[in-house]
Amino acid sequence: MLHLRAICPPGITERAVALLREHAGATHLVLFRGAAVEPAGDVIEADVAREAADEILAALCGLGVDRDGGLTLEQVDTSLSDAADRAEEAAPGEAADAVVWEELVGRTGEESRLNTTFLAFLTIACLLAAVGVITDSPVTIVGAMVVGPEFGPLAAVAVGLVRRRFDLVRRALLALGAGFPLAILVTAGGTWLGNYTGLFDASVISGDHDVDFVYEVGPWSLVVALLAGAAGMLSMTSAKSAALVGVFISVTTVPAAGYIGVAAILGEWDKVARSAGQLAVNLAGIVLAAALVLLLRRNRSAPDIRERPLSRG
Template identity: 75%
Template structure:
């Protein structure tokens, strides 16, 4: 179940209540007359089955309440109520299979922003990957995979492509196009510095290592990327976020970027080129599979209407 809160002008309250009464999957309808101060109006609360939430949100947005009032949605961990059980029983479909498109757009839109936090995580992940490669430590490579934040923008690109939200695609592409080069440049500088001062022996990189799988691109790389992209999008659309950890540690996006940096520092240009190829294959495979999952899970109706994202800030920071 999801908890819905709607701030509505007084003259729109009855129409909003009709929306919630007429649609299956709603329970515990409450109205607080005159409770809202800014924006002024009434406050409506209800619990909504996840499989019914998308249609409810679309109908409320059709009343203009996303402009004249406010609509918020949050997950309920526990709902002990016969009314809630009836709401879930009457709602069409299964909650685990339902996609709340507005929630998905807002979530991926937020995670796709290029900001200091995103850049910091990506840089730290690349640095961890470079250390793991130089020290031949698969465990450190796995740590870099988990820390890397790149799945957010990749998921946003898939959502933008499916919904034709080019603003979302541009925002996510900007985050990746700026984030990876900056993180790799910082990693290159740190790698060279640690080599010069003798903290890490980068010269041993030319020997065979247990982490050489990172740069060896092949069909398996595409297969793993496709499976990871599909699993990641299923996780996001079904609100089963625990599965995302498995996605993070199954693809070699950040490790490939770190491997390319270390290879370039020591002059192994062939390995650096293969690492860039590995990175490209993983990025493309994740986006393609995530988009296919969204197309399969999309409702049969012709279009899905979602509220536009806020404009990208003039300052990247």
């Protein structure tokens, strides 16, 4: 279940209440007249079945609630109610299969923003990958995969392409286009410092190592990226976030970026090129698979979200 709160101008409150009262997928309807201060109006609260959320949001937006008031959705972790059970049974489909497009756009829009936190996580992840490469430690490489925040912008690109939200695509590409070069540059600086002080030399990446999979690009790199992108988008659209951890440790985006910084300083230009190829294949594969999943799950009755500006919060 999702908890819906709507701030309604008094002139449309009755229609909004009637809409929610009549919809089989809504329950626990509450009305607080005059409770909203800014924007002024009435506050309506209800619990809605996830599979009915898009239809209800579309209807409320059709009344102008989003323009003159406001709509918020929150996940309900536990609901002990026969009325809630009946609402979920009456709503068509299964909750796990429902895509709430407004929620998805908002989530990916937030996770694709270029900010200090995103840059810090990506840089730390690449530095961890560099340590894993230098010490030949697959465990450290896996840690770098988990820390990396790059799936958010990649998911945002897929959502933006499918929903024609090119403002979302631009935001995500800016984050990726600025984040990866900066992280690689910082990693290269750290590698230069370690090499200059004698902590290691070029021999650490010569010969065979357990972490050579990072730059060994091939058909399986694309297969893994496609599967990971599909699993990641399924996880985001079904609110099963636990599966995202498996996605993070399946793809070699961050390790490949970290390897680029290490190999460039140590003069292994062939490995630089191969790592760059690995990075490109993984990025493209994830976006392609995520977009295909969204196309397959697209609900044509979803509210039109193409013109709604992204939050700056």
